[in-house]
Amino acid sequence: MEAMRQSWSDDRLDHLNRRVDEGFEQMDRRFEQMDRRFEQMDKRFEEMDRRFEEMDRRFEQRFEQIDQRFEQIDKRFEQIDKRFERLEDRFDRLQTTMTVVAGSLASSMLLAFGGVVATQL
Numbered sequence: 001m002e003a004m005r006q007s008w009s010d011d012r013l014d015h016l017n018r019r020v021d022e023g024f025e026q027m028d029r030r031f032e033q034m035d036r037r038f039e040q041m042d043k044r045f046e047e048m049d050r051r052f053e054e055m056d057r058r059f060e061q062r063f064e065q066i067d068q069r070f071e072q073i074d075k076r077f078e079q080i081d082k083r084f085e086r087l088e089d090r091f092d093r094l095q096t097t098m099t100v101v102a103g104s105l106a107s108s109m110l111l112a113f114g115g116v117v118a119t120q121l
């Protein structure tokens with residue numbers, strides 16, 4: 001056991017101590033590098049968040065525009081529906097008029113036929 005103690009001289013212990021200190025200094029530098037990288041990543045994430053918020057805002061504007069256009073289309077279809085209703089009313093009146101005219105013609109023809117028959121007897 002004494003041989004091992006003698007092999008660890010003060011110089012060797014000092015050398016080991018310096019190596020340990022250098023290792024911790026190196027580790028501190030690496031942690032500083034990691035901290036800088038994390039800060040860079042944080043900045044990138046903040047920029048990404050800002051861009052996503054901008055995208056969300058733009059999408060909302062586009063959806064509002066699309067909704068407005070659909071409302072305009074709905075109004076146009078309502079106008080078209082009103083025009084078709086007026087057209088249907090006109091066709092209904094035309095049909096009524098044609099029915100009256102056809103009935104009048106038929107009754108006139110029957111009366112004329114009856115008059116011809118009556119005069120021939």
